[in-house]
Amino acid sequence: MQIPKELLKPRKVKLSKVIVRKSKVHGTGVFAAKNLKKGERIIEYVGDIVTKKQSDKVAEEQLEKSANHTKDGGVYIFELNKRYDINGNVSWNSAKYINHSCEPNCETEGDDWHIWITALRDIKKGEELGYDYCYDIDNWQEHPCRCGSKSCVGFIIDEKLRGKVRKQLKENN
Ligand SMILES: C[S@@+](CC[C@H](N)C(=O)[O-])C[C@H]1O[C@@H](n2cnc3c(N)ncnc32)[C@H](O)[C@@H]1O
Numbered sequence: 001m002q003i004p005k006e007l008l009k010p011r012k013v014k015l016s017k018v019i020v021r022k023s024k025v026h027g028t029g030v031f032a033a034k035n036l037k038k039g040e041r042i043i044e045y046v047g048d049i050v051t052k053k054q055s056d057k058v059a060e061e062q063l064e065k066s067a068n069h070t071k072d073g074g075v076y077i078f079e080l081n082k083r084y085d086i087n088g089n090v091s092w093n094s095a096k097y098i099n100h101s102c103e104p105n106c107e108t109e110g111d112d113w114h115i116w117i118t119a120l121r122d123i124k125k126g127e128e129l130g131y132d133y134c135y136d137i138d139n140w141q142e143h144p145c146r147c148g149s150k151s152c153v154g155f156i157i158d159e160k161l162r163g164k165v166r167k168q169l170k171e172n173n
């Protein structure tokens with residue numbers, strides 16, 4: 001499985017559909033620059049294509065930075081295929097600023113070499129874009145969520161696991 005040549009260089013991504021600016025949820029966020037239709041591909045999540053081994057190392061470093069609350073903290077690794085991941089922590093990837101939401105208006109979809117952020121429903125100009133980061137249950141307390149949606153459990157976690165967290169929170173009270 002060879003990386004296609006055109007994906008080896010930084011790629012300019014069309015930004016006509018989004019605006020990157022300060023978010024009330026966290027740091028920088030991404031907002032709809034115009035009304036968007038359900039199912040529409042909004043922006044491609046680009047970055048360096050790295051092997052699984054490289055991406056484990058990068059993820060570890062990124063986690064360490066985010067634990068230390070440095071400005072560029074956050075994990076920007078996305079699984080591409082069996083051999084490769086994308087490290088989205090590059091200056092030309094605006095999609096890296098999309099925050100998590102427990103009631104997301106976007107989702108990610110991809111093929112072997114690309115990942116897109118797609119609208120889950122019609123989105124109004126000015127709305128912040130968000131998708132479910134689908135974080136695992138491990139260390140869930142370390143990822144507080146400030147998405148502000150009704151179904152938010154207060155932590156960034158895969159929708160399927162939110163019931164477990166709710167139960168644990170009840171037991172702790
Ligand atoms: C890929 S970054 C997203 C962009 C980020 N807002 C920034 O300014 O770099 C992921 C990090 O943003 C923060 N984040 C994303 N969604 C969040 C949410 N709903 N509530 C709280 N923090 C969030 C977490 O620190 C997470 O590790």
Ligand SMILES: [Zn+2]
Nearest residue numbers: 102145147152
């Ligand atoms: Zn939330």
